[in-house]
Amino acid sequence: MSNALTASPPSSRIASLLQARIGTSQVSPYVAKSWDRCLNRYSIEPDAERRTVVLDTASVRARQETLGELLGVARAEMENLYEQIAGSGYAVILSDADAVVLSAITDSQARRDFRGAGLWVGAVWSEQHEGTNGIGTAVAERAPVTVYCGEHFRRYNAGLSCCGAPILDVDGEVLGVLDASAASTADTRLVQSHTMALVSMSANLIARCHFLGRFRDAWVLRFHSRAEFVGLLHEALMAIDDDGNVLAVNEAALLQLGISSRAQLVGKPLASLLPLDMDTLRRHAMHEAASLWPVRDIAYGRRFFANARAPMQRRAATAASIKRTAPGTPAARRHVGGDPRMQHNLNCGRQLFGRRVPILLQGATGTGKEVFAKALHQAASWADKPFVAVNCAAIPEALIESELFGYTRGAFTDAAREGHVGKIRQSSGGTLFLDEIGDMPLALQTRLLRVLEEHEIVPLGGDAAIPVDLHVISASHRNLLAMVQQGEFREDLYYRLNGITLELPTLRERTDKRELIQALLQEDVPDGPVPAIDDEAMERLLAHPWPGNIRQLRNVLRMATALCGEDGRIGVAQLGREFGDTPPGQPPAVQGDGGRDEATNALGTAERDALMLELERMHWNISRTATALGVSRNTLYRKIRKHRIVLPG
Numbered sequence: 001m002s003n004a005l006t007a008s009p010p011s012s013r014i015a016s017l018l019q020a021r022i023g024t025s026q027v028s029p030y031v032a033k034s035w036d037r038c039l040n041r042y043s044i045e046p047d048a049e050r051r052t053v054v055l056d057t058a059s060v061r062a063r064q065e066t067l068g069e070l071l072g073v074a075r076a077e078m079e080n081l082y083e084q085i086a087g088s089g090y091a092v093i094l095s096d097a098d099a100v101v102l103s104a105i106t107d108s109q110a111r112r113d114f115r116g117a118g119l120w121v122g123a124v125w126s127e128q129h130e131g132t133n134g135i136g137t138a139v140a141e142r143a144p145v146t147v148y149c150g151e152h153f154r155r156y157n158a159g160l161s162c163c164g165a166p167i168l169d170v171d172g173e174v175l176g177v178l179d180a181s182a183a184s185t186a187d188t189r190l191v192q193s194h195t196m197a198l199v200s201m202s203a204n205l206i207a208r209c210h211f212l213g214r215f216r217d218a219w220v221l222r223f224h225s226r227a228e229f230v231g232l233l234h235e236a237l238m239a240i241d242d243d244g245n246v247l248a249v250n251e252a253a254l255l256q257l258g259i260s261s262r263a264q265l266v267g268k269p270l271a272s273l274l275p276l277d278m279d280t281l282r283r284h285a286m287h288e289a290a291s292l293w294p295v296r297d298i299a300y301g302r303r304f305f306a307n308a309r310a311p312m313q314r315r316a317a318t319a320a321s322i323k324r325t326a327p328g329t330p331a332a333r334r335h336v337g338g339d340p341r342m343q344h345n346l347n348c349g350r351q352l353f354g355r356r357v358p359i360l361l362q363g364a365t366g367t368g369k370e371v372f373a374k375a376l377h378q379a380a381s382w383a384d385k386p387f388v389a390v391n392c393a394a395i396p397e398a399l400i401e402s403e404l405f406g407y408t409r410g411a412f413t414d415a416a417r418e419g420h421v422g423k424i425r426q427s428s429g430g431t432l433f434l435d436e437i438g439d440m441p442l443a444l445q446t447r448l449l450r451v452l453e454e455h456e457i458v459p460l461g462g463d464a465a466i467p468v469d470l471h472v473i474s475a476s477h478r479n480l481l482a483m484v485q486q487g488e489f490r491e492d493l494y495y496r497l498n499g500i501t502l503e504l505p506t507l508r509e510r511t512d513k514r515e516l517i518q519a520l521l522q523e524d525v526p527d528g529p530v531p532a533i534d535d536e537a538m539e540r541l542l543a544h545p546w547p548g549n550i551r552q553l554r555n556v557l558r559m560a561t562a563l564c565g566e567d568g569r570i571g572v573a574q575l576g577r578e579f580g581d582t583p584p585g586q587p588p589a590v591q592g593d594g595g596r597d598e599a600t601n602a603l604g605t606a607e608r609d610a611l612m613l614e615l616e617r618m619h620w621n622i623s624r625t626a627t628a629l630g631v632s633r634n635t636l637y638r639k640i641r642k643h644r645i646v647l648p649g
């Protein structure tokens with residue numbers, strides 16, 4: 001790649017410059033193809049001002065729900081990936097197949113830079129909107145891509161450096177993209193290629209979990225030409241029905257068999273590809289589940305090593321496992337745990353909210369504030385009216401006002417023709433849940449206060465006040481009182497929202513972890529029995545510090561369920577690297593820079609525990625934790641990395 005290209009972003013003469021470069025060795029073929037699409041198919045003007053399109057919260061939620069179980073698996077893998085590249089200025093991002101960002105993990109210090117660069121949940125990064133970029137181009141090319149600085153088609157994206165890899169579904173279609181992006185980076189191409197390799201591996205791992213989860217109730221043949229690769233990331237997977245026909249294969253199976261399209265395999269009898277009938281496959285799966293056996297393909301006689309897995313759900317039905325309770329999961333029923341603080345919160349919250357007292361929920365991220373708010377709504381006499389959630393941190397500042405207060409027809413240039421009622425009016429009569437209220441801009445705090453005091457709202461561009469009947473629950477992981485004291489949050493609004501404050505305990509503090517683990521497992525297996533957990537695995541789960549709280553626990557359990565062994569049981573091996581082979585209560589193993597010894601001895605354990613306690617006390621605010629501990633922020637980051645503490649996303 002020429003220096004001129006990496007140094008100078010696209011300019012107004014880009015069309016002719018790019019046209020000249022396409023087809024030369026100066027750009028990689030996929031970047032050239034993407035530029036061509038941007039110029040000739042989408043007619044994008046490279047020098048235009050940024051106008052990142054951002055979807056509203058409801059649309060984002062709907063898209064997240066479409067991904068279903070995959071989102072949990074992806075989130076767990078994103079955390080692993082983030083841990084590996086933390087501190088290097090990257091955000092880890094997940095988009096769906098339309099290149100809409102659905103989840104992101106960013107260092108809180110860099111969040112502003114990423115927002116400035118248009119990388120936030122709900123933003124649309126398709127090539128049509130943003131030109132050549134790591135997410136949109138990976139979708140278009142159906143392949144991993146690195147888009148470095150000036151390779152971005154739009155001039156305003158030239159500060160970005162992105163590595164995107166598609167996550168393919170069982171039919172080989174793009175399900176989403178996993179991406180690592182830096183808003184300002186001094187990384188060389190070499191460092192980038194390392195990041196790209198990690199991103200591709202993680203995307204493959206997510207796709208593999210998706211495949212195994214999707215075909216839980218089928219026979220699965222795993223094979224590879226090298227015995228040591230069976231059971232690992234690059235193994236070939238083939239799902240087979242009871243009649244011995246191929247249901248699906250992954251990309252690695254196509255590579256191993258040297259076949260270019262799934263159509264040549266799917267629907268074919270297994271016996272036409274490999275000399276295996278169903279009786280032989282059954283015998284291998286039942287009696288040799290743990291061993292590898294050689295097999296040659298019929299077409300070319302190439303040797304593979306293979307292993308077969310029987311349908312898990314049917315096998316698990318005979319294994320010791322817990323039966324599901326009645327279907328459906330009203331939020332209220334989810335709080336069955338016997339933790340005394342949660343019981344107090346629930347009793348107190350139900351009584352007061354039922355009498356229209358505004359509730360403020362405080363608790364670290366992932367402690368279940370939204371689930372708790374829904375439980376209060378469902379217990380109220382207005383449970384049949386809408387529960388409307390607004391995440392003030394997920395909506396760009398410029399959109400919060402119209403999202404919340406609505407606008408009238410023609411209120412501003414882009415206003416939809418029919419106007420927009422806004423979340424506050426939508427919730428009228430039901431419950432308005434203001435999540436991450438601490439992130440609401442001060443100017444809007446004033447407007448919200450007026451609505452709460454006067455029980456009426458004036459939409460943007462309108463002049464008539466409309467009455468609203470509000471029941472408000474707000475939540476924040478930040479200490480709102482401290483924000484009031486620092487002048488970052490309006491005191492009068494704080495008292496208006498805070499009829500009572502309920503503090504949700506961290507998962508680490510909860511005494512009902514065992515019940516919660518069982519409840520989460522049951523919720524995640526829609527039909528049939530849930531996997532049972534080995535004693536050792538349960539001990540490790542109970543001893544874990546859980547910085548990401550219930551969200552992290554849920555991710556770990558989803559991943560473990562997807563990776564569940566032949567017998568439908570979860571053992572330590574299914575829990576992931578963090579739970580390693582260290583005995584319960586010990587910190588997980590640390591790799592590299594000689595940290596292992598220090599992190600696993602008693603002093604290391606004590607340091608890790610002290611860090612965790614302080615971080616939790618300071619609601620994961622790095623600056624305040626560093627001040628409290630009397631160390632610099634850099635030192636604190638170094639220690640967080642050394643102990644492999646995962647910062648909540």
Ligand SMILES: Nc1ncnc2c1ncn2[C@@H]1O[C@H](COP(=O)(O)OP(=O)(O)OP(=O)(O)O)[C@@H](O)[C@H]1O
Pocket residue numbers: 334335363364365366367368369370371372435477519520550551554
């Ligand atoms: N009691 C519960 N039972 C089952 N799942 C729960 C429970 N509480 C939380 N969860 C799960 O944990 C995850 C996080 O929950 P939730 O979004 O309510 O947390 P939060 O505190 O609002 O997080 P954030 O601060 O990031 O907004 C979700 O996947 C949710 O389904």
